Amino acid sequence: MSKxxxxxxxxxGFYVCHCGHNIAGAIDVDAVAKYVATLPGVVVSRDYKYMxxxxxxxxxxxxxxxxxxxxxxxxxxxxxxHEHTFRNATEKGGLNxxxxxxxxxxxxxxxxxxxxxxxxxxAKDLARAAVRRVIHHRSLEPxxxxxxxxxxxxxxxxxxxxAALTLxxxxxxxxxxxxxxxxxGHMAKFDKTFPTLDCAACILTPKMSDVKNHxxxxxxxxxxxxxxxxxxxxxxxxxxxxxRYVIEELCVGCMECIDxxxxxxxxxxxxxxVGLSKRKPxxxxxxxxxxxxxxxxxxxxxxxxxxxxxxxxxxxxxxxAIDLKQQEKIEQIRVGTVILATGYQIxxxxxxxxxxxxxxxxxxxxxxxxxxxxxxxPTGGELILRDGAxxxxxGIIHCVGSRDKNxxxxxxxxxxxxxxxxxxxxxxxxxxxxxxxxxxxxxxxxTYEEFYDKLLDENIHFIRxxxxxxxxxxxxxxxxxxxxxxxxxxxxxxxxRIPVDMVVLAVGMEPKSDAQEVRRLFNISCSTEGFxxxxxxxxxxxxxxxxxxxxxxxxxxxxxIPDSVAQAGAAAAQALMLxxxxxxxxxxxxxxxxxxxxxGCKSCLTICPxxxxxxxxxxxxxxxxxxxxxxxxxxxAACPSGAIKQNLFEDEEIFSEIDGMLDLQxxxxxxx
Amino acid sequence: MxxxxxxxxxxxxxxxxxxxxxxxxxxxxxxAGVSRLxxxxxxxxxxxxxxxxxxxxFILEAFAKGAxxxxxxxxHPGDCHYIEGNYKALRRxxxxxxxxxxxxxxxxxxxxxxxxxxxxxxVRSVVNDMVAKIKALGPLALPSKIxxxxxxxxxxxxxxxxxxxxxxx
Numbered sequence: 001m002s003k004x005x006x007x008x009x010x011x012x013g014f015y016v017c018h019c020g021h022n023i024a025g026a027i028d029v030d031a032v033a034k035y036v037a038t039l040p041g042v043v044v045s046r047d048y049k050y051m052x053x054x055x056x057x058x059x060x061x062x063x064x065x066x067x068x069x070x071x072x073x074x075x076x077x078x079x080x081x082h083e084h085t086f087r088n089a090t091e092k093g094g095l096n097x098x099x100x101x102x103x104x105x106x107x108x109x110x111x112x113x114x115x116x117x118x119x120x121x122x123a124k125d126l127a128r129a130a131v132r133r134v135i136h137h138r139s140l141e142p143x144x145x146x147x148x149x150x151x152x153x154x155x156x157x158x159x160x161x162x163a164a165l166t167l168x169x170x171x172x173x174x175x176x177x178x179x180x181x182x183x184x185g186h187m188a189k190f191d192k193t194f195p196t197l198d199c200a201a202c203i204l205t206p207k208m209s210d211v212k213n214h215x216x217x218x219x220x221x222x223x224x225x226x227x228x229x230x231x232x233x234x235x236x237x238x239x240x241x242x243x244r245y246v247i248e249e250l251c252v253g254c255m256e257c258i259d260x261x262x263x264x265x266x267x268x269x270x271x272x273x274v275g276l277s278k279r280k281p282x283x284x285x286x287x288x289x290x291x292x293x294x295x296x297x298x299x300x301x302x303x304x305x306x307x308x309x310x311x312x313x314x315x316x317x318x319x320x321a322i323d324l325k326q327q328e329k330i331e332q333i334r335v336g337t338v339i340l341a342t343g344y345q346i347x348x349x350x351x352x353x354x355x356x357x358x359x360x361x362x363x364x365x366x367x368x369x370x371x372x373x374x375x376x377x378p379t380g381g382e383l384i385l386r387d388g389a390x391x392x393x394x395g396i397i398h399c400v401g402s403r404d405k406n407x408x409x410x411x412x413x414x415x416x417x418x419x420x421x422x423x424x425x426x427x428x429x430x431x432x433x434x435x436x437x438x439x440x441x442x443x444x445x446x447t448y449e450e451f452y453d454k455l456l457d458e459n460i461h462f463i464r465x466x467x468x469x470x471x472x473x474x475x476x477x478x479x480x481x482x483x484x485x486x487x488x489x490x491x492x493x494x495x496x497r498i499p500v501d502m503v504v505l506a507v508g509m510e511p512k513s514d515a516q517e518v519r520r521l522f523n524i525s526c527s528t529e530g531f532x533x534x535x536x537x538x539x540x541x542x543x544x545x546x547x548x549x550x551x552x553x554x555x556x557x558x559x560x561i562p563d564s565v566a567q568a569g570a571a572a573a574q575a576l577m578l579x580x581x582x583x584x585x586x587x588x589x590x591x592x593x594x595x596x597x598x599x600g601c602k603s604c605l606t607i608c609p610x611x612x613x614x615x616x617x618x619x620x621x622x623x624x625x626x627x628x629x630x631x632x633x634x635x636x637a638a639c640p641s642g643a644i645k646q647n648l649f650e651d652e653e654i655f656s657e658i659d660g661m662l663d664l665q666x667x668x669x670x671x672x
Numbered sequence: 673m674x675x676x677x678x679x680x681x682x683x684x685x686x687x688x689x690x691x692x693x694x695x696x697x698x699x700x701x702x703x704a705g706v707s708r709l710x711x712x713x714x715x716x717x718x719x720x721x722x723x724x725x726x727x728x729x730f731i732l733e734a735f736a737k738g739a740x741x742x743x744x745x746x747x748h749p750g751d752c753h754y755i756e757g758n759y760k761a762l763r764r765x766x767x768x769x770x771x772x773x774x775x776x777x778x779x780x781x782x783x784x785x786x787x788x789x790x791x792x793x794x795v796r797s798v799v800n801d802m803v804a805k806i807k808a809l810g811p812l813a814l815p816s817k818i819x820x821x822x823x824x825x826x827x828x829x830x831x832x833x834x835x836x837x838x839x840x841x
Binding site for chain 2: 649
């Protein structure tokens with residue numbers, strides 16, 4: 001550790017990074033370096049092509065030794081990106097890593113300012129502020145916290161399942177919490193998967209039962225997280241386990257009770273078949289549901305509605321597994337890390353009324369068609385339309401709720417490929433004429449383009465153009481009784497009317513409607529469109545800005561199954577890295593009370609959201625429990641005597657930054 | 673303040689000090705950068721962990737040292753990384769607004785905006801809008817005002833002394 005302290009004569013080393021052309025193209029880096037060299041306390045001032053490269057970092061290390069530097073300032077990219085890198089270089093040079101200050105002249109200057117002279121002036125101001133600030137920095141020790149080895153995974157779709165199995169196989173204890181009565185997510189509803197056409201259930205259900213049987217996995221379905229407290233390594237999570245009115249440990253999934261229900265036929269929309277079939281109030285979501293446990297829906301069960309049911313279900317169960325008085329259970333668990341794999345929801349096709357969904361019975365969403373062509377689906381895999389007919393012509397409309405400034409601007413990435421897959425399956429099932437209406441075909445992925453080529457040989461039609469509307473208005477006799485797709489065929493530049501029996505809307509992927517609530521619960525951010533925000537789009541795609549919280553799968557953005565699985569593996573590896581290293585170093589930005597200056601006024605006590613502040617009744621002074629302090633600095637700003645200090649954000653540091661930016665030539669200030 | 677005449681600026685450019693919280697607004701400013709959303713270069717950002725750290729003295733210091741405007745950026749209500757630091761910032765902001773008003777500092781010179789990590793576009797529009805408004809107001813020039821107030825006080829004291837001397841004579 002360094003022997004320097006705040007009273008020593010400052011010897012500042014300043015480095016401005018070119019970042020190739022990213023900075024040097026918009027800022028006169030040479031002028032900045034020359035200017036900073038004239039500032040009091042600056043001993044070395046250089047510009048260099050890539051400061052984050054090894055030679056760039058070695059430059060700092062060498063200069064510290066050669067010029068006895070005791071403070072380092074680097075003007076480059078955002079501190080959120082490379083502050084850690086340069087702190088390490090500072091430490092390697094023999095200084096305490098916190099004798100470093102970073103100046104953001106890329107994101108905050110060169111990338112947002114066109115005028116080189118203005119950008120250079122701004123960079124100089126920011127550099128001067130940092131040089132003045134760093135002089136006040138102190139030697140600090142990072143806060144070390146232990147990592148609890150257990151992991152919470154939220155969401156039991158393919159991403160959550162894969163992450164859970166990866167961690168469990170590595171010997172870690174995993175809690176997998178799923179809101180629905182079964183795990184499996186969207187993938188369980190799919191028929192076949194592109195481009196290999198292997199059946200989704202065949203590849204998914206073995207993994208589902210592995211989850212159920214794994215000794216290291218605690219599976220809680222029909223459960224939701226209601227509260228999260230703590231910080232990386234030490235989260236306390238409250239899980240609400242909703243009553244399914246069937247005792248999970250006793251039920252063997254024989255389904256006798258379902259047969260015994262006083263409803264002889266299903267009466268309520270079956271969620272698993274996206275409403276294409278009916279279920280009873282007592283049901284099992286689908287044959288391979290995991291766990292194989294029946295669930296009673298209290299919204300539709302007669303006994304819950306009127307209390308006047310004969311309760312034939314209870315009679316039929318020889319294991320006494322049905323308990324209509326079951327209460328919700330609140331569990332509290334301690335985990336060190338969390339993986340969010342909460343998935344997506346499909347675009348609601350009602351939002352584009354001109355495509356007739358909900359108005360014309362034979363307009364379907366792609367997810368409905370997945371169930372329709374599935375052998376265990378509502379029609380046993382027979383393609384029978386809502387009006388009982390079998391389609392001879394089918395139109396598949398791409399980009400419904402994607403790439404559309406009226407709905408969602410983003411590309412949902414999977415629709416082109418699943419639309420091609422459905423086109424193939426529909427052709428196979430019905431030998432109908434199948435038309436695809438597309439803007440572009442995006443078949444980027446291993447063997448995806450080849451799959452597209454294959455379809456072109458299968459006599460499937462492709463019409464390039466965004467569909468204007470789906471109507472049942474017949475302009476000529478051949479259109480009678482048909483749905484007419486009106487589209488401008490941009491290949492030939494004319495408007496066409498294509499009569500079809502069935503329309504399939506290739507709906508896009510959206511963030512879950514409650515993604516914002518989940519985000520708040522776990523203290524992470526969402527990107528503009530509402531998917532969870534990753535720490536860095538390229539270099540930290542499964543991390544979030546909150547340490548110990550990782551994201552995987554479609555909750556982060558639209559992606560297909562292989563990408564979701566890859567991300568789940570990555571998230572599991574990130575969690576493993578934390579768990580196996582045993583501890584993590586946190587920013588030492590906590591606050592402390594300077595006892596001599598505290599007047600014991602109690603202003604700070606109520607302001608801390610973490611109850612880190614308390615009052616020593618004997619000394620009549622406030623104290624801060626460092627373990628609880630998260631370093632927001634709110635109490636520091638509230639203290640009327642200025643007795644609370646926040647490491648890394650001390651008053652002197654911020655005042656000198658303000659003064660440095662404005663550079664009013666006054667001698668001395670009464671602050672600090 | 674709406675009918676302020678265009679002040680002669682002769683090359684003057686406003687200087688705005690911005691205090692952005694680490695988790696939302698600073699990240700949004702980074703996003704504005706990554707998205708190359710060009711905006712006025714008059715803003716100088718200081719990163720705080722939370723808008724709750726914002727001591728009203730920081731703002732007064734900025735004005736006293738020559739800032740023409742101060743922008744505070746925090747997470748949207750309910751989104752604070754530290755639960756409720758942004759509400760504390762809001763309270764201090766409102767209190768300070770009244771004080772600044774008393775001091776004759778125009779309302780537009782202190783601004784609070786909730787900008788989430790995804791709102792890079794909002795960083796651009798807020799900065800541009802604020803710069804335009806402050807350009808219309810003209811320089812605040814508080815340091816020179818303070819200097820002239822000091823002179824005035826010193827002058828008054830001299831006058832008082834002279835009077836006292838005259839009485840004694």
